Amino acid sequence: MPEPAAQATLRVRNLRKAYRDVVAVDGLDLDVRRGECFGLLGPNGAGKTTTIEICEGLTEADSGEVELLGMRWDTHAHELRERLGIQLQETQLSEKLTVMETVRLFRSFFRCGPGAAEVIALVQLEEKQRSRVGGLSGGQKQRLAIACALVGDPEFLFLDEPTTGLDPQARRQLWELIERFKLAGRTILLTTHYMDEAERLCDRVAIMDHGKVIALGTPRELIASLGAEHLVEFSAGGAGRALDVSALDGVDGVRDVRAANGSVSMQVTELHRAVPALLAELARQQVPLTELRTHSATLEDVFVTLTGRHLRDE
Amino acid sequence: MSDTTAVPEVRVREAAGRRPAGGGMADHPLVQLTLVRFREFVREPEALFWVFIFPVLLAAGLGVAFRNRPPEVLKIAAVTAELAQSLGGEKLLDVRQFSYAAAEEALRTGKVALMAEPGPGGAVVYRYDDTNPEGRTARMLADRAVERAAGRSDPVPASDRLMREAGSRYIDFLVPGLLGMNLMGSAIWGMGFAIVDARRKKLIKRMVATPMPRHYYLLSFLLSRLLLLVVEVGVLLGFGVLVFGVPLHGSLVDLMALCVLGSLSFCALGLLVASRARTIEAASGLMNAVMLPMWIVSGVFFSAQRFPDLVQPVIKALPLTAAIDALRANMLQGSSLAQLAPQAAILGAWLVVCFTLALKLFRWR
Numbered sequence: 001m002p003e004p005a006a007q008a009t010l011r012v013r014n015l016r017k018a019y020r021d022v023v024a025v026d027g028l029d030l031d032v033r034r035g036e037c038f039g040l041l042g043p044n045g046a047g048k049t050t051t052i053e054i055c056e057g058l059t060e061a062d063s064g065e066v067e068l069l070g071m072r073w074d075t076h077a078h079e080l081r082e083r084l085g086i087q088l089q090e091t092q093l094s095e096k097l098t099v100m101e102t103v104r105l106f107r108s109f110f111r112c113g114p115g116a117a118e119v120i121a122l123v124q125l126e127e128k129q130r131s132r133v134g135g136l137s138g139g140q141k142q143r144l145a146i147a148c149a150l151v152g153d154p155e156f157l158f159l160d161e162p163t164t165g166l167d168p169q170a171r172r173q174l175w176e177l178i179e180r181f182k183l184a185g186r187t188i189l190l191t192t193h194y195m196d197e198a199e200r201l202c203d204r205v206a207i208m209d210h211g212k213v214i215a216l217g218t219p220r221e222l223i224a225s226l227g228a229e230h231l232v233e234f235s236a237g238g239a240g241r242a243l244d245v246s247a248l249d250g251v252d253g254v255r256d257v258r259a260a261n262g263s264v265s266m267q268v269t270e271l272h273r274a275v276p277a278l279l280a281e282l283a284r285q286q287v288p289l290t291e292l293r294t295h296s297a298t299l300e301d302v303f304v305t306l307t308g309r310h311l312r313d314e
Numbered sequence: 315m316s317d318t319t320a321v322p323e324v325r326v327r328e329a330a331g332r333r334p335a336g337g338g339m340a341d342h343p344l345v346q347l348t349l350v351r352f353r354e355f356v357r358e359p360e361a362l363f364w365v366f367i368f369p370v371l372l373a374a375g376l377g378v379a380f381r382n383r384p385p386e387v388l389k390i391a392a393v394t395a396e397l398a399q400s401l402g403g404e405k406l407l408d409v410r411q412f413s414y415a416a417a418e419e420a421l422r423t424g425k426v427a428l429m430a431e432p433g434p435g436g437a438v439v440y441r442y443d444d445t446n447p448e449g450r451t452a453r454m455l456a457d458r459a460v461e462r463a464a465g466r467s468d469p470v471p472a473s474d475r476l477m478r479e480a481g482s483r484y485i486d487f488l489v490p491g492l493l494g495m496n497l498m499g500s501a502i503w504g505m506g507f508a509i510v511d512a513r514r515k516k517l518i519k520r521m522v523a524t525p526m527p528r529h530y531y532l533l534s535f536l537l538s539r540l541l542l543l544v545v546e547v548g549v550l551l552g553f554g555v556l557v558f559g560v561p562l563h564g565s566l567v568d569l570m571a572l573c574v575l576g577s578l579s580f581c582a583l584g585l586l587v588a589s590r591a592r593t594i595e596a597a598s599g600l601m602n603a604v605m606l607p608m609w610i611v612s613g614v615f616f617s618a619q620r621f622p623d624l625v626q627p628v629i630k631a632l633p634l635t636a637a638i639d640a641l642r643a644n645m646l647q648g649s650s651l652a653q654l655a656p657q658a659a660i661l662g663a664w665l666v667v668c669f670t671l672a673l674k675l676f677r678w679r
């Protein structure tokens with residue numbers, strides 16, 4: 001897991017930040033390599049925004065070190081600002097300005113970078129460039145926010161929940177956009193609580209909970225760490241006939257069994273052997289099956305396995 | 315959606331990248347920030363109304379309500395043509411000739427204050443109600459007219475000098491007061507709402523995340539305020555001068571300098587008020603708490619001298635009092651800037667103190 005420091009464009013060591021009684025970030029280490037898209041994945045309140053805003057120089061850490069592009073915030077703040085692109089989780093751009101006016105304003109703050117029209121074309125808002133920001137859809141507003149992050153031609157891009165609250169189509173558009181930046185060789189640090197987003201976009205992912213990194217690796221590695229490719233979830237039994245869960249541990253191809261409020265979740269290496277064996281076991285115990293679902297393991301399952309909770313409580 | 319097709323190539327970094335901003339002055343951050351302030355203001359019709367139209371309406375309304383009436387002309391009735399002619403020599407009487415019966419009727423219904431009829435032996439008889447002041451005045455004026463027409467000359471010559479010059483009327487007192495009030499309101503509201511709204515929307519935090527120099531952000535508010543000031547002062551003064559003939563005895567350059575100084579110190583006050591607040595409610599409460607006392611005691615609508623001597627030093631130290639006193643002295647008495655040094659010093663002190671404090675306290679996130 002630890003990498004040579006020289007390779008990292010962003011190096012965070014033992015970062016701590018507390019708000020009165022809440023510890024938002026609790027001794028966090030991170031290394032983001034040049035050119036990669038790194039994801040911070042975690043539930044609400046995990047400390048993602050606090051971490052990313054400390055890296056952006058917007059929030060003061062209580063202790064710990066941040067080194068970005070070989071510089072530090074206390075000595076090179078201005079130089080860093082020229083070279084970073086930032087999109088904040090909750091900014092509302094001025095509704096009375098047009099798209100073009102907004103991008104030109106942000107462009108004027110940076111020494112170098114592409115022209116406003118070029119950036120607008122990049123996020124595909126040409127048709128809206130004369131429209132007021134107040135009249136844009138959620139996805140268009142988010143693309144405008146990203147345009148404002150790109151006007152300085154940044155080497156390092158911070159995206160804090162770029163797709164939260166968007167419909168699936170708008171999310172996919174944004175993903176395409178982010179993928180194109182990756183191809184252009186930028187380093188990206190993004191936060192999200194969508195595991196499909198992290199799996200699709202991120203080269204590496206850190207899963208955060210309660211201000212700590214609890215798992216780190218490529219999405220593939222993390223899923224493989226479960227040691228099981230599939231998940232089987234079922235409910236069985238009814239009044240009077242309880243299922244003997246402990247008997248399931250011995251079923252062929254099953255690695256881990258969890259039972260919670262009447263439903264059982266099993267990690268499984270080989271689906272084609274585990275499912276018939278499960279059905280046979282249920283038949284032996286004479287418990288009727290009421291529901292059965294299987295899916296390939298995801299980052300969500302990694303999170304559930306590590307914390308016993310779901311990423312999003314829906 | 316039309317924008318899902320045709321994906322442009324990513325060529326930002328390689329081809330076009332690292333290019334300095336073109337476009338010259340227009341792309342200077344201070345120019346862009348000031349333009350934004352301007353656009354946000356102009357695209358808010360309510361703000362336009364309160365800043366430009368409302369003060370003019372107020373001046374018009376109060377100017378008409380408290381205008382000086384022309385001297386009263388009293389209507390009287392004369393029964394013969396000779397009497398009507400000799401009474402007609404008096405400017406303050408409006409003489410009509412009536413038949414006897416019609417004159418009696420007009421007197422009884424109050425249409426005329428007095429009726430004059432010929433008496434025996436060339437005498438004149440005045441009929442009027444002596445409990446009515448108009449009647450008594452008409453009696454004196456009519457008698458004087460008749461006697462003069464008969465050849466009397468005044469034993470003591472006297473002449474009148476009338477006090478009705480521009481500069482001493484209520485509208486003349488009011489316009490500088492409204493001007494001062496407007497300078498304060500537009501600066502404090504303009505700064506306060508815009509800054510707190512941007513902070514609430516995390517827009518200030520977003521700006522601070524760019525290389526924008528922070529003082530440009532604050533300067534853009536001052537610059538746009540000064541530009542709008544020209545229009546604002548022009549509209550109100552233009553209205554006062556053209557419609558009511560309000561005098562401008564002092565130098566116009568001095569007047570503009572006073573407006574700029576006043577506006578800047580109110581801006582500093584507005585900046586201070588907006589330096590911490592995170593919600594519009596908190597900010598508007600603070601703004602009202604700051605402005606309301608000054609509207610009352612600083613002499614916008616009536617002289618600040620009416621308050622007890624004990625509180626006069628406090629009232630005099632308020633920025634709105636200083637601004638209005640200085641504007642009035644310039645416009646009505648033609649005082650020079652040098653004569654207004656005390657007021658200018660008060661405004662300058664507010665400017666420096668508030669601005670310094672605001673910079674220290676300002677919440678950039």
Ligand SMILES: Nc1ncnc2c1ncn2[C@@H]1O[C@H](COP(=O)(O)OP(=O)(O)OP(=O)(O)O)[C@@H](O)[C@H]1O
Pocket residue numbers: 019022023024042043044045046047048049050051089193
């Ligand atoms: N300004 C603040 N004042 C007090 N507490 C804060 C502040 N900012 C964050 N916190 C607390 O710190 C913790 C971490 O918050 P943070 O915003 O970093 O989480 P997050 O991972 O970004 O969550 P989300 O997914 O909801 O955006 C939370 O418990 C939050 O309540």
Ligand SMILES: [Mg+2]
Pocket residue numbers: 048049050089160161
């Ligand atoms: Mg967050």
